[in-house]
Amino acid sequence: MSSIKVISDFITKIIRKNILFAITVIIINYHLIQRWTHISNRGISFNDYLSLSVYTCMTISILTMLNVIFYMRKSYDTVKILCRNNFDYFLGISVAVTRNNFIFCCIPIIYAIAYSSLIRTLSIVTIKSTIFILIFEWFLPLTILSIVISFISVIINNLILKITLSSVFLYLTSTKMLDRVIDIKEPFFKALFKSLNIFEDQSYAYYSDFVGKVNNSAYVIDKIIPTLFAITLIIVAYLILNDIRKKQIKSLIVIVVYSILFIGLNYISIDMSTYRDEERSYGEYLKKSNISDIKIKSHDMKIDFKSKSNIKDRIVLLNTSNEELTNINMILDEIFDIKYIKVNSENIKFNKKKDLIEVNLKESLEPNDEVTLDIEYEGYINVLTSWNQNKYIATKDDIMLPPGSLAWYPKVNQSSCMAYKINLSSKNNVYSNLPLLNKTSNFLKKDYIFEGKSNDIAIYAGEFKEEVKDDIKIIYPSDSNVNMDIEEKIKFLIETRNEILGDSKASVDAKKYVDEVDNVMESIKRKKINMILVADLPSNEFLYEDSKGEKISITIYHWLSGNILIIDK
Structure with a gap:
């Protein structure tokens, strides 16, 4: 380890004297100043734009790649005397480049603190969110990039091949994969391509800062996969570059173990996130006559928002047509799996095709008659649309379900006013457009009951602040002015x-x-x-x-x- 430290210290000093280091610092500051100018008059959270600074991250990535390839080809006799083998040199350079990347990633923290102080939103939440973004969306991907390109450089001698393979890896991992995976029909390959995107996690990253990604299981898995890949490369490099018996067989075993973990994690994450080309339109279903002939009078929901949400809903429906109905159609987003639908405590048959539920009644529903359905369903509410126009999430800590969003509860007519009663719990404060009927809390959670009439529901929970101004309660994200x-x-x-x-x-x-x-x-x-x-x-x-x-x-x-x-x- 002492030789690795000597190498990393030596290379670190050389890199900081290199013109590329100065250029990177200038470019980072330029991007941050440009962004500051753009948002300073709008009162927008600095973190909103910090998480989107892909060009800055790409600039650092390219310079990181060039640094690694350049110094892996250099022959420093003084340093190499201390090397036991090429593995020490490989790891020493990886550590040196990672050290410098850490400095690059610390620069935005200064801007974030200064900007947040200027608009009077500096808080522990702001600093925590900034550090979180920099570690998991900048520093971790850059560290993985350094290790991968160091591995390529130490294994391959041809310079053109080194640059080509490194550039391909950089392109694949920094391309906006969300827009690439939308049209892929096979769920496994959709998750596979998403896991390649280690830099621009905008499928999770463009979010309101009060929604904590650390609580998002899909996000955590998405970071574990490339991290395991980097660790695998370090182990393989150690086996190949040291005098290890049966190194090829042992390297193959390590790669196979990673591949099994990679496939397993991908299968786990398949249903955890949903990517869509554009906002889902339910218009084609609402035009159906047997949907328009039904009116929902009320919803009585018991909601358990967690990693995989569970919702029980008692729905009262009215036949507004002039004919008796034997089937009822409703809209429920395809991300949900229905566990049962009951009438008078008896299970009834139903079919679910994408967003459409077809319920088969045992007895005909006469005109102006009502029927009560009990339905239980579950699914991962973590939906992102292309260009990050909309995003919907619901966990035990953070909820972002605005009005007009996905059909997370059964619908037949989005413009119809109906009665709602909602029971739910959260670690954070919960806000809705429905009147608050009751609230109880303990050390672990807060229980809410909302009840009232509306044509839609909005539910939010997370890091909010409250102020009273002119007898109006104003609720806003804690990082905003x-x-x-x-x-x-x-x-x-x-x-x-x-x-x-x-x-x-x-x-x-x-x-x-x-x-x-x-x-x-x-x-x-x-x-x-x-x-x-x-x-x-x-x-x-x-x-x-x-x-x-x-x-x-x-x-x-x-x-x-x-x-x-x-x-x-």
Whole structure:
């Protein structure tokens, strides 16, 4: 170990005197300053953009690759005298490059602390989140990259082949795999390709900072796989580069063991995450006559949100048609597996095809008659759409289920107002658009009962702060500035509303937007709103043509439900 330390110390000093080290530091600072300029006037959390700094990470990765290949080819006689074999040299260079990467990864922490202090959001949560991102999304992938390229360089002598193989590895591990895996139909290969993406974990990474990825089992597995790969390479390098008996057989055994673990972990993670091309539309099902003929009057849910969520729902349905019904169709997202559906405590037959549930009633449902269904289902609520437009998650600690999101409970008509009663528990505070009926808590968890009428449900839980301003409770992510968030969002709503109002050619949808904003402003003015929640909302866009004939895209950043206003983070 002493020789490895001597080599790593020697190479570390040389790297820091190299022009590439200075260039990397300049580029990192340039990217961070650019991002600072972009977000400083918007009151946005620094971590939101820190997790997306892929170009910075790619820059460090490329320079890391060049550093490793360059120094693995150098012949430092003074150092090599101390080497027992090439393995010491391989590990020494890997450690040296990793040391420098650690310095690179520490630079953003300074910016994060300074920026958070400036917008008055510096807290333990902010620092913890920043360090978490830097360790697991920057430092760990860069360390794995250093080990892999060092291994390639020490095993292969040809320079062109070294650069080619290293570049291929860098490309595969830093490409946005989420957009690649969406069209893959086979679940195992979908998980396989996702596990290659060690750098840009944007399938988990673009998230609100109050949602903790450390609690996400799929994320943990996604990091374990490449880490085990790096450890496997170190063991194989030790066997090959040392005078070990039967080194080929032992190396093969190590590789086989890793391959078995790799396949096993991939199979475990198949259902834990769902990737989609775009927001799921249920319109094709809602157009079916036997869906529109049914109305849900109420939901009574007992929810156990954990790594794999379990939901029990008692649904009261009304036949609004003029005919008797023997089948009832409902929408429930395909990520869920139904355990049973019962009527009067008796199991009834059903078929589930993707998002559509077809329930076969034992007795016909007459017009204007009601039927009560008891349904239990479970699944991993960890859904990401391409370009990271929407993301939905539910665990025992963090919940992000905005209105208009995936059908995580049975639906027949998304616009229909109905009664809801929800029982759930969480480690953190839970917020919903439904009135809070009861809350009890102990050292381990908090139990909630929400009950009320609405046309949809929004549930959030995580690291939130609460403030009361003008008799309105304002809830916002702990890493955000509440004043900048609320004021900027309200200002944007009014500016867009005035722009549309002054346009004589505005579409019907655009004028509906005006009415919605007016409703929000009127509710605030008359103090009908008693809670404002700053959180993520699904992207809701529409186009309208202005007086010049140009098409303008308008994104709706708010949702008003009763006396609760949700504003997109």
